[in-house]
Amino acid sequence: MNFYAIRAIYLFEMARTWRTLLQSIxxxxxxxxxxxxxxxxxxxxxISEINGVSYGxxxxxxxxxxSLLTQSISNASFGIYFPKFVGxxxxxxxxxxxxxxxxxxxxxxxxxxxxxLGLIILATASLFVPLHIExxxxxxxxxxxxAITFSLFGFIIGxxxxxxxxxxxxxxxxxxxxxxLGGAFYSIDMLPPLWQKVSLFNPVVYLVSGFRWSFxxxxxxxxxxxxxxxxxFLAICLVTIWWIFRTGWxxxx
Amino acid sequence: xxxxxPYIAKASSTRLSFRVLICCKRVLANHKKLLAMQPAISVSNxxxxxxxxxxxxxSIDLEIKHGEIFALLGPNGAGKTTLISIICGxxxxxxxxxxxxxxxxxxxxxxxxxxxxxxxxxxxxxxxETVWATVSFSRGLFGKPANPAHVEKxxxxxxxWDKKDNKIITLSGGMxxxxxxxxxxxxxPQILFLDEPTAGVDVELRRDMWEVVRxxxxxxxxxxxxxxxxxxxxxxxxxxxxxxxGEIILVxxxxxxxxxxxxxxxxxQLQNPLETLPxxxxxxxxxxxxxxxxxxxxxxxxxxxxxxxxxLKDLNDAGxxxxxxxxxxxxxxxxxVNLVRKQR
Numbered sequence: 001m002n003f004y005a006i007r008a009i010y011l012f013e014m015a016r017t018w019r020t021l022l023q024s025i026x027x028x029x030x031x032x033x034x035x036x037x038x039x040x041x042x043x044x045x046x047i048s049e050i051n052g053v054s055y056g057x058x059x060x061x062x063x064x065x066x067s068l069l070t071q072s073i074s075n076a077s078f079g080i081y082f083p084k085f086v087g088x089x090x091x092x093x094x095x096x097x098x099x100x101x102x103x104x105x106x107x108x109x110x111x112x113x114x115x116x117l118g119l120i121i122l123a124t125a126s127l128f129v130p131l132h133i134e135x136x137x138x139x140x141x142x143x144x145x146x147a148i149t150f151s152l153f154g155f156i157i158g159x160x161x162x163x164x165x166x167x168x169x170x171x172x173x174x175x176x177x178x179x180x181l182g183g184a185f186y187s188i189d190m191l192p193p194l195w196q197k198v199s200l201f202n203p204v205v206y207l208v209s210g211f212r213w214s215f216x217x218x219x220x221x222x223x224x225x226x227x228x229x230x231x232x233f234l235a236i237c238l239v240t241i242w243w244i245f246r247t248g249w250x251x252x253x
Numbered sequence: 254x255x256x257x258x259p260y261i262a263k264a265s266s267t268r269l270s271f272r273v274l275i276c277c278k279r280v281l282a283n284h285k286k287l288l289a290m291q292p293a294i295s296v297s298n299x300x301x302x303x304x305x306x307x308x309x310x311x312s313i314d315l316e317i318k319h320g321e322i323f324a325l326l327g328p329n330g331a332g333k334t335t336l337i338s339i340i341c342g343x344x345x346x347x348x349x350x351x352x353x354x355x356x357x358x359x360x361x362x363x364x365x366x367x368x369x370x371x372x373x374x375x376x377x378x379x380x381x382e383t384v385w386a387t388v389s390f391s392r393g394l395f396g397k398p399a400n401p402a403h404v405e406k407x408x409x410x411x412x413x414w415d416k417k418d419n420k421i422i423t424l425s426g427g428m429x430x431x432x433x434x435x436x437x438x439x440x441x442p443q444i445l446f447l448d449e450p451t452a453g454v455d456v457e458l459r460r461d462m463w464e465v466v467r468x469x470x471x472x473x474x475x476x477x478x479x480x481x482x483x484x485x486x487x488x489x490x491x492x493x494x495x496x497x498x499g500e501i502i503l504v505x506x507x508x509x510x511x512x513x514x515x516x517x518x519x520x521x522q523l524q525n526p527l528e529t530l531p532x533x534x535x536x537x538x539x540x541x542x543x544x545x546x547x548x549x550x551x552x553x554x555x556x557x558x559x560x561x562x563x564x565l566k567d568l569n570d571a572g573x574x575x576x577x578x579x580x581x582x583x584x585x586x587x588x589x590v591n592l593v594r595k596q597r
Contacts, residue, residue, distance in 0.1 A: 002363070008393025012382075019381060087377030091436065094341040095394045096366040252345050 005097040006105045013079050013109030024075075025117055028067050032121045035063050036128045039185060050187050051218045056129040061212040062184030063125070068118045068143065069150050069179055069204065073171050076110035076154030081161050084251075093252065099245035103155065110151035111144070118143050131215070139214035145230055146207050152237035159250050178204045188220045203233050291355050292316040293444050293475035294340060299349030301335055301499075309335040311499040312349070322466065322476045324490035324507075326483065326589055332499040333479045334374060337446050341371045353444060367396055370442030374449040374479075376429050380422035384413055387421060388435045395440035407438045410465055427458040434465070445469060447478040451485060463489060483586040487511075493585070497593050507585070514588045519550040519561065521568075521575040531571050539564075548575070 017024045040056035047055040083089040092102065125131060133139050161167040182204030188196050199205050200221070210226030213219035219226065244250070294317040301310040309332045317323045327333050338344040340351050342362060351358045356365040379387055388404050408414045411431045416424060421432060430450065437445060447466070451459045466476055466489065480486055486493060487507065494504040505513070526545035538560075540549045548568075552559045568575070 002396040004393045004396050004398060008390050011393075012386075012390050015382075015386070086380075087373075087375050088379055090341075090343055090371070090373050090377065091391060091394065093343045094366060094369070094371050096363040096396050097394065098363075248345055252343065 002097050002101050005095060006101050006108075009092075009102070009105035010109045010112075013106060014112065016079070017075075017109075017113050024113060025120065028071060028117055029120055029124055032063055032067055033124055033128075035059070036125065040128055050190075051216070053216050053218065054129065057131060057216075058187075058212075059185055060122070060125045060129065060131060061215050062182075062208050064118050064121050064143075065146065065182075065204070065208050065211055066179045066184050067121055068114050068146050069175055069207075070171055071114040071117050072110055072147050072150035073154035073157060073175060075113050076107055076151040077158035077161065077167055077171075078154075079106050079110055080155055080158035081167055084158075085164075089251070099241075103152070103241055103245075107148065107151040107155055110154060111147040114151065115143055115147045118147065133215050134217045135214040139211070142207070142211045142214055142230075145234070146211070149230060149234040149237060152234070152241060156237060156240050156244065159244055162250075178202050179208075183208045183220055203229060206230060291319075292352075293319045293321075293354060294477070295352040296336075296340070297350050299336070299339065299351060300347045301332075301339060301344065302347045309499050310339075313496075313499075313501055315494060315501055315504065317475060317477060318492070320470065320473050320475055321491040322470055322478065322489050324486035324493045325477060325479045325496060326486060326493060327479075327496035328593055331496045333496055334448055335499075336496070337371070337448050337477070337479070341369055341446060342366055363396070367440065368443045370437035370440065370445045372430075372433050372437045372445070372447045372450055374452065376426060376433065378421045378429055378432060381420055383418050383420055384408065384424075384432055384435070385417040387432065388439045391436040392439040395442075397440045403441065404439060407435050410468070411435050412461065427454050430454055430458070430462075434462070438469075442474065444475045444477070447476065449479055449481065451480060451482060459485075483589055484584065487585040495589060495592055503592060510588065511582070511585065514583075514592070516551055516553060516583050517559075518581050518583075519552070519564075520579050520581070521548040521550070522546065522577045523548060524574045524576050527573070531573075534564075534567055534571060534573075548573075 036056070036059075039059055044055035044059070049055070050058050083092060122131075157167065157170050161169075181199065182202050183199070184204075188199045188205060188209075191199060206221060206226040206229035209220040210223055210230065213223050213226070294315070296313055296315040299310055299313040300308070302308045313332075313336065315336075325333050325336070335344060339346045340353065340358060342358060342365075346359075351365075353365040354368050356368070358365045382390070385404070385408070388407065389399065389401075392400065392404065405414070408417055411434055413428070413431050413435055416428060421429060424432065434447075434450070450462060454462070463485070466478075470476055478486070478489070490507050492504065493507050493510055495502050503510070520542075523546055527541060527548075528545055530539060530541060538551055540551075541547070542549050550561075550564060552561070
């Protein structure tokens with residue numbers, strides 16, 4: 001194992017976070033705060049409690065998930081896309097590093113960044129609404145698991161993307177709609193029965209539901225199924241990455 | 254039973270240890286010889302066909318010796334960069350094997366790659382990093398523990414020390430090129446690839462760079478370079494390889510190449526211009542030039558006789574007088590152009 005390489009890449013990526021602090025951390029915090037103001041305070045006060053949880057508190061796990069997903073994807077995809085774009089990837093390819101080490105370093109850094117972000121948003125949220133976390137260990141576990149899984153997903157997008165447009169395409173056209181329709185702002189019980197069924201095909205439903213359960217002990221779907229689905233998605237990402245590196249797809253001529 | 258004399262026993266054990274010592278010395282000497290014999294890079298039967306169907310390399314065989322400066326010459330698109338990219342792990346070979354210091358570049362990629370440093374042709378750098386950070390990053394990436402003293406030495410050798418805290422984006426093109434060399438040297442490689450290191454680089458920097466290359470060679474680093482400035486290869490290289498259309502068409506000691514393929518020309522400036530060559534001189538490989546003001550005699554340096562003495566005598570006999578004379582040896586560039594032209 002080339003630990004020096006993992007450390008070098010990880011620190012390099014984290015240095016990028018600190019360098020672009022405003023963009024990496026401050027702007028998601030601001031936009032999340034705006035959600036709280038609009039949905040939590042302004043509109044939320046007119047919405048009745050959901051399963052005994054005030055609407056302002058109810059959307060906290062969903063909002064954290066929303067940021068966690070989009071940030072994990074954008075951090076990891078940009079991290080690997082940029083060296084490809086400017087050409088510095090030559091060094092990575094000519095270095096004595098295994099694919100596992102490359103993935104651990106890049107995905108590790110992206111997941112660290114988005115986890116930090118998730119915690120910062122949680123802290124921000126607690127300024128707006130009184131929060132009580134029922135299962136803190138599970139909360140952290142879901143946070144980490146989601147950050148890692150979607151950083152892997154972002155890594156795949158970064159390797160796949162041939163230009164900046166494609167880099168934005170998947171987060172914009174797939175992830176954001178899935179997150180909004182994934183029960184971040186509502187319980188899927190509120191939907192008509194048909195749409196409840198359709199929602200079950202949305203992987204984000206399971207993430208949000210599981211994460212919300214760790215806060216309030218209430219969930220749309222069974223917590224075991226939530227965890228299982230997250231792990232399935234993680235496995236799919238891992239297999240895809242394994243295949244990418246085995247074939248050198250989009251990286252090596 | 255008679256006891257063996259303790260003296261004899263001692264003598265024989267001394268003899269034995271002496272033998273062991275000699276044996277050890279031999280093994281060591283052999284080992285050294287083996288190391289010296291083992292090529293730094295050994296390419297065999299290497300082919301590359303890109304997904305587009307373009308065949309960049311056709312069954313290349315090439316050995317690069319320890320500690321030499323090897324110049325790989327060839328026209329644009331000949332396959333130089335593809336060859337280097339395969340050896341360094343950036344491009345997958347279609348078939349064939351490459352050993353770097355005896356390590357297979359695919360099966361034993363860690364050992365092979367950690368010994369190689371690459372300065373690619375394109376100036377690609379992390380614009381927002383500082384010089385110090387990017388060079389230290391490269392060292393880590395290649396699996397070496399941090400060593401500020403070494404990084405400092407590399408930066409000083411390349412006159413980058415006073416720029417160490419500057420962001421790369423603020424540096425000039427020449428300085429960026431130095432940064433890329435510094436990155437390639439950060440992990441103390443035994444083999445260094447320089448792909449067109451002097452493209453777009455001013456004279457002074459070019460001179461500095463060759464100075465660094467010479468110093469590296471003195472420390473035993475094997476250097477493989479490609480360049481379009483053939484006079485540089487002529488100055489620097491120990492051996493020259495010429496690649497054209499994906500095939501190595503020649504590998505030769507530079508001095509030998511110059512001797513073998515180099516032709517010399519003797520130019521005689523005549524006192525009185527000639528309209529035609531006198532018939533008695535026509536058969537000697539002479540040509541009239543400059544409107545009859547010059548006689549040019551081309552001869553082979555390898556030949557036993559150059560024929561100069563005879564020619565001068567014949568000229569004297571024919572009453573042709575000359576004001577001045579000069580000889581010129583063909584440069585590596587001319588040799589190269591002729592070789593590549595022949596290939597087409």
